[in-house]
Amino acid sequence: MPRPPKCKRVEQLPEFTYFKPAGTPRAELPEIQLTVEELEAVRLRDLEALNYEECAQKMSVSRPTFHRVIVAARKKIAEALVKGSALRVTGGNFRLAKYELSCKICGHHWKDIVCCRRTRCPICKANDWQKIDI
DSSP states (O other), rough: OOOOOOEEEEEEEEEEOOOTTTTHHHHHSEEEOOHEEEEEEIIIISSSSOHHHHHHTTTTSOOHHHHHHHHHHHHHHHHHHHHHEEEEEEEEEEEEEEEEETTTTTOOOEEEOOTTTOOOTTTTTOOOOEOOOO
């Protein structure tokens, strides 16, 4: 019996979760599912240009596991682009990272997940905050 898949660490949920070719109605398109952790792997490796070891560390997985995730993600993205399929980012086996945050307005410190810029200070409700390096 295979062991259950390990939860991968994701820094934040994606802001955009659906991509499709222009000019084709959504109902007529085949859809490819990209998991949240696959998108995170692409973000870390291809957008942030981190090396495999750094990416694996950030996602709390081994290097071979990271490699499998990024290969699967790139294959799905390539298939969607070449075949003109829609790409939906959904699901997966992940947990959101928690950060120490500091409000730039009132100085309050708290731990929370970062949800784009929608995260707000629990005291003054401002969304002007920064991550604190621990």
